[in-house]
Amino acid sequence: MTFQNTLEFARQLDSEDALASYRNEFHFPQVNGKDVIYFTGNSLGLQPKRTKRFVDEVMDDWKNLAVEGHFYAEKPWWDYHERLAEGLSKVVGAKPEEISVMNTLTVNLHLLMVSFYRPTKQRFKILCEEKAFPSDQYMLQSQVRFHGFDPEEAIVEVKKRPGDHFWRIEDVVQAIEDSGDELALVLIGGVNYYNGQVFDMQRITQAGRSVGALVGWDLAHAVGNVNLDLHEWGADFAAWCSYKYMNSGPGNASGIFVHERHLGKKDIPRFEGWWGTKKETRFLMQPEFDPIETADAWQLSNPPILSLAPYLASLELFDEVGMSTLIEKQQLIVSYLEFVLQEIDKEVESTFEIITPEARGCQLSVFLHGEGRELFDYLMKNGVITDWREPNVIRLAPTPFYSSYEDMYQFGQILKQGILEN
Known part of the structure; x- marks a missing residue:
């Protein structure tokens, strides 16, 4: 497609957009009396309008049924989390029994590492990407120290090549083979939070398993954003948050994936709790843990229903649209945003450098050479909600559910004016 940086062309793309009506399914903050141009769905997705109905239903059940809501609500609470498994399995490419929803992301990664990081004197190293998201770094360091190893020796960080802003997958594979x-364990963020790079998860998973390592993925920036096929790729486990591209609300419940080859085992190391026991025997209050034969065996406590309700509302949207349709629009709108940036770059003296490689999802990370924080502040004051990373990077994530092509054009005009005025 030959793009044009004009309002008419952007509106033409919107008129042809199969997802255009879904923009009306979300609440937009306003600045200066207008809906914002929202580029931070990679940090916190907008609230779906239908979310309130799902939450109100739980509140009404609590009001009218109290404890009986566990079994007699329209969506009984004791198995409420099970309603998310089918929808999530389609989003991440898994079987429903390989999915559970519980806790938050780093908590779940720690719990999963109880099962999947079992170091020995000979096999103890963990491979990750250089400068992983800080929470992952802290988690890995603390896990290694807990097992009595030195992080300097036990954690292998795959670095970018000098002058590169992205990782070469062949370097990741080589580091696996060298170790x-x-x-x-191999544990990497499927989509890097800083540069937006999508790792070749299938190839890396195969490489890790070929040397006898277990392989897990932090999918915080990947779930609901890029194509995932966790079961077929053979990943051992994965975890993700739900409040970015999944639009479930701030700090909301995390999802996990455990490959079916690990399910139904009583001898797998695991921190155990009541809600991971089989439903048939749970209320017999038996002293021995009897694990559910699904990923729910990793649950500890009864699920937080008021947290799961918004997640279920969002998954209803994903079920209606499907990941293939979302990714199709994602690829076009991100390409159009890239084109708009290039066109504005030609019109101003500043130089933009997109550091996100072609292996990407919704996010473009852009160096604004010669520009400082003042430009970011200008964008925010003029209704462009974006993300700043020192020293001069903005992260732009036009999510396909609610971003329009006209948004991309209008952003370009506001960006241009901001550079000229600053």
């Missing part, structure tokens, strides 16, 4: 039989 060989010392490697216990």
Whole structure:
């Protein structure tokens, strides 16, 4: 497609957009009396309008049924979380029994590492990407220390090549092969939070498993954003948050994936709690843990229903649209945003450098050479909600559910004016 940086062309794309009506399914903050141009769905997605109905239903059940809501609500609370498994399995490419929803992301990664980081004197190393998201770094360091190893020796960070802003997948594979039989675990962010790079998860998973390591993925920036096929790729486990592209609300419940080859085992190391026991025997209050034969065996406590209700509302949207349709629009709108940036770059003296490689999802990370924080502040004051990373990077994530092509054009005009005025 030959793009044009004109309002008419952007509106033409919107008129042809199969997802255009879904913009009306979300609440937009306003600045200066207008809906904002929202580029931070990679941090916190907008609220779906139908969310209130799902939450109100739980509140009404609590009001009218109290404890009986566990079994007699329209969506009984004791198995409420099970309603999310089918929808999430389609989003991440898994079987429903491989999915559970519980806790928050880093909590779940810690719990999963109880099962999947079992170091020995010979095989104890963890491989991750250089400068992973800080929470992942802290988690890995604390896990390694907990097992009595030195993070400097046990954690293998794959670095970018000098001058590169992205990782070469062949370098990741080589690092796995070099670690060989010392490697216990590969744990990488499927989409890097800083540069927006999508890792070749299938190839890396295969490489890790070929040397005898277990492989897990932090999918915080990947779920609801890029194509995932966790079951077929053979990943051992994964976890993700739900409040970014999944639009479930701030700090909301995390999802996990555990490959079916690990399910139904009583001897797998695991921190255990009541809600991971089989439903048939749970209320017999038996002293021995009897694990559910699904990923729910990793649950500890009864699910937070008021947290799951918004997630279920959002998954209803994903079920209606499907990931393939979302990704189709994502690819076009991100390409159009890239074109708009390039066109504005030609018109102003500043130089934009997109550091996100072609392997990408919704996010473009852009160096604004010669520009400072003042430009970011200008964008925010003029209704462009974006994200700033020091020293001069903005992250732009036009999510397909609610971003329009006209948004991309109008952003370009506001960006241009901001550069000229600053």
